Amino acid sequence: MAEATAEQLAATTINDDGIVPKAEFSDRVPINSIISRADGGSGLAGKKARVGGWVKTGRKADKDAFAFLELNDGSCPGNLQVIVEAGLVAGELSQVVPTGTCVVLDGELKLPPEGAKQKVELRAEKVVHVGPVDPAKYPLPKMRLTLEFLRDFVHLRSRTNTISAVARIRNALAYATHTFFNKHGFLYVHTPIITTSDCEGAGEMFQVTTLLSEADRLEKELIHNPPPTEAEVEAARVVVKEKGEIVSQLKSAKASKKEIGAAVDELKKSKDTLSKLEERSKLKPGIPKKDDGNVDYVKDFFARQAFLTVSGQLQVESYACALSSVYTFGPTFRAENSHTSRHLAEFWMVEPELAFAELKDDMNCAEAYVKFLCQWLLDNCLEDMKFMADKFDKGCVDRLTMVASTPFVRVSYTEAVEILEEAVKNGKKFDNEVKWGIDLASEHERYLTEVKFQKPVIVYNYPKDIKAFYMRLNDDSKTVAAMDVLVPKVGELIGGSQREERYDVIVQRIKEMGLPLEPYEWYLDLRRYGTVKHSGFGLGFERMILFATGLENIRDVIPFPRYPGRADL
């Protein structure tokens, strides 16, 4: 959180012993509990504190008698100004000045000279720790670095103003998400990451396997310990035959039990040896194949093909059909060979699912949720939002305010197409043709929300042919009860629908779409037994962050972006 919690603020005001109380699990005082107070920290002047952080900018002054450091610890976008006397540093004063240096200091908070920007500063009395930086080698010098450059340093880029602000905004949106759904009685359900279902039937999934590493292991093993030759196996077979004959001979010669027993033991041993050799002779390097040449997934970890989930929706529906109001919030995956600024191979989705709810309830929930997120950022992350407005997108704070306070427009797909056709008539040019039945393109969505209505728009009741099988068929038999929430800056933010709860209708829809029924039998059980009207939606979490921050590239709003050719760390 960018701003100090109520608790931290209370902690910085109630003590009377002249020391600002430390954080509970550290000796230090978080910098936000000093400078994010309403008084900017001036009320703490005269008190002692230990602070730690990384130097944003440092300079020596007064003929190297002092250093002035701007110190940041990530608790808020602001820095604490610290003054360090040369005598306090064990080595050279220059050691504490470079950008990126970590320092921990004990000192006294003081009012700065009149006219200074900061409301309080720390006069160091003791240098407790220095984690130095060699500026000649440090990959993130003080100069302004492009976001693209920073993508090559995902392990260090959270030290920059922009990426740390994004981290705080992302954290706030995640916490707001849990708060919103908890407040409304939704249960958080952890849907699986590894799945054997394909939600959309669309393919483009990553496979999860141990076959490749197992093949690799076997190959190495066979080099050290090669499988037996056919001659070796044959030799072992001869031994078994011989030992068997000895047993027969002893038996027909009515030899003693002891003698026969010993010979039988010998026979058993030779049979064991043979079966082990036969087993090993079958070992083949490479991926295990069936007789038809296809990969033998029975040998894989889960005894069948397994994938990374593309959505938790189908699974979370099974919980909604028992617990009524549920949601999932987790990573999802697409193995799409897409290099755009809007696609990731790994991204996070929020997917609520409501039983006893129709499309209008779904739209009400989506609108309330998006408004709640926007208001939350205004209430809890305003400093970070102002930073984003200052550096990247002038309008981003106003956009949040507008969305938080404006009722969303709701138009049917048919109305939306009419509006777009009207626009074309009046001279608006689109790259994609507009006519009933098309899937709205991004340019159409943005026209509706940015130009026509200039506020969020929910488009509902889409043609069934462009939507998934699980969406509820409307009485017109042409459209389904689907809805998309469109917002300025990113277009589609949410996609959702009422789910088809009628067994016969959904079976018909699966067949129409040319999908096999078998993989969906468990999903059909939810309609066979105690079926219920239910609805849900998915919000792309990174899209929400792009919408909030005004950043352009999705790779900058997730800590460790994954895309074709890149999975650093």
Added chain:
Amino acid sequence: MAEATAEQLAATTINDDGIVPKAEFSDRVPINSIISRADGGSGLAGKKARVGGWVKTGRKADKDAFAFLELNDGSCPGNLQVIVEAGLVAGELSQVVPTGTCVVLDGELKLPPEGAKQKVELRAEKVVHVGPVDPAKYPLPKMRLTLEFLRDFVHLRSRTNTISAVARIRNALAYATHTFFNKHGFLYVHTPIITTSDCEGAGEMFQVTTLLSEADRLEKELIHNPPPTEAEVEAARVVVKEKGEIVSQLKSAKASKKEIGAAVDELKKSKDTLSKLEERSKLKPGIPKKDDGNVDYVKDFFARQAFLTVSGQLQVESYACALSSVYTFGPTFRAENSHTSRHLAEFWMVEPELAFAELKDDMNCAEAYVKFLCQWLLDNCLEDMKFMADKFDKGCVDRLTMVASTPFVRVSYTEAVEILEEAVKNGKKFDNEVKWGIDLASEHERYLTEVKFQKPVIVYNYPKDIKAFYMRLNDDSKTVAAMDVLVPKVGELIGGSQREERYDVIVQRIKEMGLPLEPYEWYLDLRRYGTVKHSGFGLGFERMILFATGLENIRDVIPFPRYPGRADL
């Protein structure tokens, strides 16, 4: 949440129009906002409400004039008793009675006859919806089913009392986790699921790939459209040669520009055809290999081998070394061929990481967090906890109370070994030998927490040889600043450590352990530039749920368990 939120409770008491207000995103009133009130709902008598849920038990009475239904909607463990007159049901009254049937009803809340267990019941006035069940086919009949049996029906088992109670407890623990860390100023960081780092260097990772499906796609493509034969390629080469000769001839014959241009175009076309044929002739079915026979991962989606994460710790450390207090909470994976009741292939971990923090701060944080979780369940999930105590583990509520209120014992590893040796001297038998240097076995851990101290125990300062390379070396050069939190019932609940922040020492440790330096260069950068003391730990989320509920099998405390041979849905 098992109990109604303050908001819901307020909503059920402030209205004066005789109707209990519905949930915000549905027409129904959640059952917990009726029966989980302090008065059990009696104060709502006389009010109208719409409720929906699934029949737990139903029976007909008064010569089939009425049906009594116990209705549950998952909002709490309790059921609402509903009375339905035969005339209200469109078909047979028998239709609404079977276990698992979904019904939505309008009716009036009434005080039950004296002596009844319930404090309020609903007299139906209208049946709005029936989602029927054929009891002959429904896989979950009314009889008590074993947890093992239910594992074959993960899509339906959340309709049972036990699995729905577990879902509410799991939800409460997740929400408590976010609440605790937010309250203490930690930022939630989404560490990656797909990773190219191996945290422990321990292997046993799932591989993430598109090579198998790509090979499959190519194989099918080549069947429909086989690669050219060498003769076809040779023929195309001949054509190129001929077209080239024609151009030469025309040039030396000083033909018109138009004629030469046309011949050059022909030549270009034939070259294009040839290069496409050559390209296709190189296509080989199967996994792409390098010349040395190894798999060519440059052709894989991320252009290198990629895996599912076993821990977010290393990555989250990079954020701690910038934002100070952070945590990750997400799925982690082990491709371990383990069939025990304590292992899953996919499980959730909570991993906080604190900069400016030493081992004692880490222990303080772990203790405060576990206590907070226990108190949260007592405050927010008591009905569900009482259900678990009643059905599975008599002591589970008392255990939570004890852990929430008792200071954890802290003993060094050396002291712990002395205690165990003392026990052995006094006749205690362990399967595993006790001596300084061993990794404590589960039986040792449980002896310490269950027998010796009978409360939670933190063991710290373990021998370096049994711990990971990133743990901070103590001044004795024999032990590292690691700690494990042991609790009754499950033994180890948390493992953590102070991290080695000294560049030279950690390089030495990596080498000692025989690990390569190269994959850890980014991790070493955190020590090269602005290094800081930091500490963290990991809590196995499913272990915490086992601890709370007293259930025995980890497969019952995660919605969709994954283990060798099984990944349903």
